[in-house]
Amino acid sequence: MSATHQLRCTDCGARIAADAVRSDFRCEDCKGLFEVLYPWSEGWSAEKTAAPAVEVRLPNPGGLRHLWQERKTSTMAVDQSGVWRFREMLPFLRDVERAVTLREGNTPLYEMPRAAERAGVDWLLAKHQGMNPTGSFKDTGMTAALSVAVERGFEWVACASTGNTSAAMSAYAARAGLRSIVFIPEGKIAWGKLSQSMDYGALTIQLKTDFDGCLKLLTKLVQRFPIYLLNSVNPYRLEGQKTPAMEILEQMEWQVPEHVVVPGGNLGNSSALGKGFLEMKHLGLISRVPRIHVIQAQGANPLYRWFGDDNREMQPVAAETRATAIRIGNPASWKKAARVVEETGGWCEQVTEQEIALAKAEIGAEGVGCEPASAVTLAGLKKLVAQGRVAREERVVLLLTGHTLKDPQYTIDYHCGELLTAAEMAGETECEREQHAALRKPPMVLEADESAVLKALEERMATADAEGMRTVPRSSL
Numbered sequence: 001m002s003a004t005h006q007l008r009c010t011d012c013g014a015r016i017a018a019d020a021v022r023s024d025f026r027c028e029d030c031k032g033l034f035e036v037l038y039p040w041s042e043g044w045s046a047e048k049t050a051a052p053a054v055e056v057r058l059p060n061p062g063g064l065r066h067l068w069q070e071r072k073t074s075t076m077a078v079d080q081s082g083v084w085r086f087r088e089m090l091p092f093l094r095d096v097e098r099a100v101t102l103r104e105g106n107t108p109l110y111e112m113p114r115a116a117e118r119a120g121v122d123w124l125l126a127k128h129q130g131m132n133p134t135g136s137f138k139d140t141g142m143t144a145a146l147s148v149a150v151e152r153g154f155e156w157v158a159c160a161s162t163g164n165t166s167a168a169m170s171a172y173a174a175r176a177g178l179r180s181i182v183f184i185p186e187g188k189i190a191w192g193k194l195s196q197s198m199d200y201g202a203l204t205i206q207l208k209t210d211f212d213g214c215l216k217l218l219t220k221l222v223q224r225f226p227i228y229l230l231n232s233v234n235p236y237r238l239e240g241q242k243t244p245a246m247e248i249l250e251q252m253e254w255q256v257p258e259h260v261v262v263p264g265g266n267l268g269n270s271s272a273l274g275k276g277f278l279e280m281k282h283l284g285l286i287s288r289v290p291r292i293h294v295i296q297a298q299g300a301n302p303l304y305r306w307f308g309d310d311n312r313e314m315q316p317v318a319a320e321t322r323a324t325a326i327r328i329g330n331p332a333s334w335k336k337a338a339r340v341v342e343e344t345g346g347w348c349e350q351v352t353e354q355e356i357a358l359a360k361a362e363i364g365a366e367g368v369g370c371e372p373a374s375a376v377t378l379a380g381l382k383k384l385v386a387q388g389r390v391a392r393e394e395r396v397v398l399l400l401t402g403h404t405l406k407d408p409q410y411t412i413d414y415h416c417g418e419l420l421t422a423a424e425m426a427g428e429t430e431c432e433r434e435q436h437a438a439l440r441k442p443p444m445v446l447e448a449d450e451s452a453v454l455k456a457l458e459e460r461m462a463t464a465d466a467e468g469m470r471t472v473p474r475s476s477l
């Protein structure tokens, strides 16, 4: 049989055959993480794989673009998937037609005129990965890695999660008829996400620890039981998560944006997007890559600190943020993400809880909405513009990673003025106070009486008139 791919340790460079990897996906020699290499990848090593490489007949870039578009009109499940539509970029399954798919991907790229004004750029786009089947970007990675679990004959799969990975994993496992186990930090996950893993039939275990504690424990368990690990240390997850890079370019008619802004938690997603863009450059589909910027919450900012540390030492932090999806203090993929930021000329920023809350409300007011962790992108962009790292005329794409309905409690608390503490609000400037006041839309409770309702409406309409017209998208994006 010929080898479709091999694995390379991103720390020591060791290359191994795909089936030689340990169950915790760590390198035997240095405990580093692996990445998937194909016969067409930079760094493929013919001697390291016993079987000969499959013969690579990649169509030319023009041919690939055409093929990917054409598949959109096919009725085959794998063609309708916004991951497997790009299968030439992730050819690791023996039989792609048996991939486990919920028709993930193919998510919208929205124009964000009001958020652009707020951030100080002319044109801002948001790639909404929250529009995936289970409401987050994790679906694109899960279809990839769970299909490998099926191919390898596993019956049990597991992950540690702040909520979205577990939702995605349990859905895809259910589709494939596998059993799934979810480890989540007790009390620190949004209800929408917790309800999903129960609905999709996972064995849900809430551990009295944080995400980092959950992952540590699970890493030990998979070495003792035949359970397939589906956290983003699994390199196949990142192969699926590369595909939004292809979609963004398709949606921008193959013009490369200058900047892509991504939230950073366990740091798999920024690594995956970077790999996607860099591979497309390597294959001649694009001539340059966007700068990839990673934004972390100030209370969960180990990568931000690492960039600012002269000794360049990774110091895990005790993470604390209301953006529970990225409440991670010891990110597994930090080295991969740091490399992507450096290789693409990007930057790593941190944002406060107040900045996240404001940005989330601004994205909501645009009719788009997202979960708190996704809003760090807009909050971070404002900083990048203020620092001169992003120029007004440059094209920016924000990666919105999760749907607004994932964490409705956060949104309700914000609008009812119950999210931020008095101490947090005390630090707000006059301008910020005004911005919050204009954005907050708490529900009104009125008597069911016509004149009372009319009076309230008149008042509201007068305020709206005073605010003036609102910017609307220029195109159909």
Ligand code: F0G
Pocket (backbone or CB within 6 Å): 136, 138, 160, 161, 162, 163, 164, 165, 166, 232, 263, 264, 265, 266, 267, 268, 269, 270, 325, 326, 371, 373, 374, 401, 402
């Ligand atoms: N945004 C959302 C909505 C997330 O759920 C996550 C991660 C991230 C951003 C950060 O992505 O970890 O690749 O840097 N959620 C994981 C989970 C950890 O378990 O659902 P990352």
